[in-house]
Amino acid sequence: MTMLATLPHARGNEGMAGRESVAVVGVGHTRYGKLPEYDAYELGLWALKEALTDSGLRFEEVDGLIVNRIPDYQRFCEIAGVNPSYVSITPGQGRFSGICIETAAALIRGGLATTVALVYGNNGRSGGDRYGGAGDTYGSGGGGQWSAYGMTSPGAFHALMARRHMELYGTSADQLGMVAKTFRDHAALNPAAVMRSPFTLADYHASRFICEPLHLLDYCLINDGGVALILTSGERARDLAQPPVYVRGCGMATSLAESSFPPDDFWREPMEKAATTSFHQAAIERADVSTLMIYDNFTPTVLFSLEGFGYCGVGESGPFVAEGHLALGARYPSNTSGGHLSESYMQGWALNLEAVRQVRGACGERQVEDCAFAHYMAAAPVVTSIIYGRDAS
Amino acid sequence: VRPLPNIDGANQPFWQALRQREVRVQRCKNCGAHRFPATRFCPHCRSEGSEWQAVAPTGVLETWCVFHRAYFEGLAVPYTVIQVRLDCGVRLFSNPVEVETDTLCIGMPVEAVFEDLTPDITLLKFKPRKERP
Numbered sequence: 001m002t003m004l005a006t007l008p009h010a011r012g013n014e015g016m017a018g019r020e021s022v023a024v025v026g027v028g029h030t031r032y033g034k035l036p037e038y039d040a041y042e043l044g045l046w047a048l049k050e051a052l053t054d055s056g057l058r059f060e061e062v063d064g065l066i067v068n069r070i071p072d073y074q075r076f077c078e079i080a081g082v083n084p085s086y087v088s089i090t091p092g093q094g095r096f097s098g099i100c101i102e103t104a105a106a107l108i109r110g111g112l113a114t115t116v117a118l119v120y121g122n123n124g125r126s127g128g129d130r131y132g133g134a135g136d137t138y139g140s141g142g143g144g145q146w147s148a149y150g151m152t153s154p155g156a157f158h159a160l161m162a163r164r165h166m167e168l169y170g171t172s173a174d175q176l177g178m179v180a181k182t183f184r185d186h187a188a189l190n191p192a193a194v195m196r197s198p199f200t201l202a203d204y205h206a207s208r209f210i211c212e213p214l215h216l217l218d219y220c221l222i223n224d225g226g227v228a229l230i231l232t233s234g235e236r237a238r239d240l241a242q243p244p245v246y247v248r249g250c251g252m253a254t255s256l257a258e259s260s261f262p263p264d265d266f267w268r269e270p271m272e273k274a275a276t277t278s279f280h281q282a283a284i285e286r287a288d289v290s291t292l293m294i295y296d297n298f299t300p301t302v303l304f305s306l307e308g309f310g311y312c313g314v315g316e317s318g319p320f321v322a323e324g325h326l327a328l329g330a331r332y333p334s335n336t337s338g339g340h341l342s343e344s345y346m347q348g349w350a351l352n353l354e355a356v357r358q359v360r361g362a363c364g365e366r367q368v369e370d371c372a373f374a375h376y377m378a379a380a381p382v383v384t385s386i387i388y389g390r391d392a393s
Numbered sequence: 394v395r396p397l398p399n400i401d402g403a404n405q406p407f408w409q410a411l412r413q414r415e416v417r418v419q420r421c422k423n424c425g426a427h428r429f430p431a432t433r434f435c436p437h438c439r440s441e442g443s444e445w446q447a448v449a450p451t452g453v454l455e456t457w458c459v460f461h462r463a464y465f466e467g468l469a470v471p472y473t474v475i476q477v478r479l480d481c482g483v484r485l486f487s488n489p490v491e492v493e494t495d496t497l498c499i500g501m502p503v504e505a506v507f508e509d510l511t512p513d514i515t516l517l518k519f520k521p522r523k524e525r526p
Contacts, residue, residue: 132462132464133464133465134396134465145398145404145430146474146486147396147398147465148395148396148397148398148510148514148516149474149486149487149488149516149518150396150460150464150465150468150472150474150488151474151486152464152465153464156458156460156474159458160456160457160458160474160476161456163456163457163458164455164456164499167456167498167499168499208461209459209461209462209471210461210462211458211459211460211461211462212458212459212460212461212471213458214458257436258436258484261476261484261486262456262476
């Protein structure tokens with residue numbers, strides 16, 4: 001079988017100890033903002049068209065499809081006119097962006113599909129989605145038990161965690177404000193971002209409290225929009241329109257038991273587990289990472305993530321962000337798109353899109369220099385960790 | 394109208410006990426772990442047998458937040474929500490009474506205060522507990 005070595009396929013098996021490489025080959029997104037004329041299906045399809053154009057692939061070449069936050073997969077396939085071999089649907093929680101991407105990589109490696117489209121459509125702003133109050137379904141929906149005491153909303157859940165972090169480690173409002181301010185500075189360089197006007201820490205303090213200690217500027221931006229990603233094998237990726245961005249490492253871990261209440265450890269244990277798995281797969285160290293994409297539903301989540309994924313010590317995330325390490329030009333430029341706080345709350349999807357574009361070197365004014373590796377991380381009851389790389393191995 | 398708890402569902406024994414100035418939660422007959430809100434199976438040992446047992450109305454404050462945005466009609470802002478871990482291990486969200494929010498601290502010992510809301514509904518709130526000498 002000496003001729004095997006000359007087949008292109010053999011080169012696709014380089015990298016993670018014999019694992020086939022998988023790459024993101026197409027990304028697409030809609031405008032973000034108020035788009036009342038589009039429903040979630042249409043926003044998803046708009047994004048998918050963009051992603052396929054980006055990749056140079058045709059609809060017929062997609063044989064795997066996972067939809068997220070789109071209400072019905074069958075309806076989506078009807079309006080898109082597609083018959084994928086593999087299809088699935090996932091709930092509209094932000095933790096599922098990472099889950100979908102990791103699942104797509106596994107589907108491709110496992111042979112269930114060769115080219116997978118991940119399609120996200122969110123009409124939450126025009127649809128009047130409310131995060132809190134009557135009908136609060138955050139997490140397991142267990143929060144509905146506590147409305148008689150006024151407890152509701154994911155924001156309050158994170159405010160409880162932020163207060164605890166402040167009390168335990170001396171984390172300050174200034175430090176939370178620094179996260180919001182830094183990401184807004186990045187959004188100023190991103191034409192797609194919804195909020196692009198820089199603000200000062202004084203502006204941050206002057207913004208009203210929603211659930212103290214969190215101000216308005218600690219909260220993500222609810223908007224309409226869609227994002228799509230196309231993944232395929234490294235072998236196939238080499239012939240397509242864009243430079244492949246390889247999914248070099250994936251990790252996932254959960255903290256779901258008793259998750260109606262904030263976790264004592266700020267999700268540190270599952271984050272450590274997911275980080276270890278993903279760094280091991282990617283065969284790199286944190287020092288090799290060029291940019292971070294941190295799930296920023298609320299500013300304190302960024303602090304918890306920096307600690308849990310090992311970019312700073314336990315309890316040290318406040319001073320770490322205050323030192324400016326997350327800014328463009330600093331050691332770990334983070335959420336260079338502006339993230340959920342300033343670009344738009346696309347529930348992790350747009351952060352993964354930004355990671356891909358950074359590794360491609362296609363981010364223009366906000367490009368991170370020599371971006372070899374981007375690390376997407378999400379701290380939640382389901383933790384995901386994805387390391388994107390420029391090279392297959 | 395402020396939000397009211399469902400006192401007739403699986404947690405009915407909890408709400409009835411509050412009327413009697415007792416805190417009653419589910420206890421697994423197999424492993425002895427306490428739990429609330431009610432579930433058919435014990436999340437620790439997955440046994441089905443359980444009983445509602447009165448527990449010490451004391452615990453510690455784990456964290457708190459202050460609502461400035463109003464999510465519910467009938468609940469005036471600002472108001473404070475606290476997270477309490479009862480000595481039996483069960484966690485609850487509640488409101489503090491007889492204390493200023495800016496004097497709260499993590500680990501503060503608290504004890505139950507039974508606040509009658511309607512002729513049928515009593516809420517379980519908490520005040521700082523004076524340590525006995």
